[in-house]
Amino acid sequence: DTAVSQTPKYLVTQMGNDKSIKCEQNLGHDTMYWYKQDSKKFLKIMFSYNNKELIINETVPNRFSPKSPDKAHLNLHINSLELGDSAVYFCASSQGTGPHNEQFFGPGTRLTVL
């Protein structure tokens, strides 16, 4: 069984388009995250949600809008895509919000903006 899944795995699109990435976890976790991994493999948190509520927004441009319809899903919508948005986006989840928690990562979505 897949613990954290993301769709699509690959996304190629033109500048200026709007796209969405979906994430689902079947671990029963309360907390979900979005990370961005750039071309140099550097990983940085973008958002964190707990019980469907936003708790961390790491100064991400407001073109990025996460949405959590329920605790098992955290989707990422990106408006007006720019070249610099090209990256691998990872979804993750954890049992709670404490600093000791293990985060479980999805397989990633490789976004290429042309």
Place this chain on the structure above:
Amino acid sequence: AQSVTQLDSQVPVFEEAPVELRCNYSSSVSVYLFWYVQYPNQGLQLLLKYLSGSTLVKGINGFEAEFNKSQTSFHLRKPSVHISDTAEYFCAVSETIQGAQKLVFGQGTRLTINP
């Protein structure tokens, strides 16, 4: 804010040789440290974590790490590597921001195992 430095961007090693991947963190009163592994075209997977207690932490796939408070280090080691250990390895420190967990990752170390 916490920070993590992985001192080597790439480490090439021969199969069955020992390996050490270095990680230093910024000092803090309480520190929670993690090592994650990313195999090619996959997501991250937890190798091990240090929360408290024994400074020597054992993880999956024969890896272990030692927490050294005086040197603010958390180096990852394996006594004998296999081809299948070829991957990107990330050290991370966990902090609490606005009541939420935030993982701050190092730059990653690419471990390449040569036959």
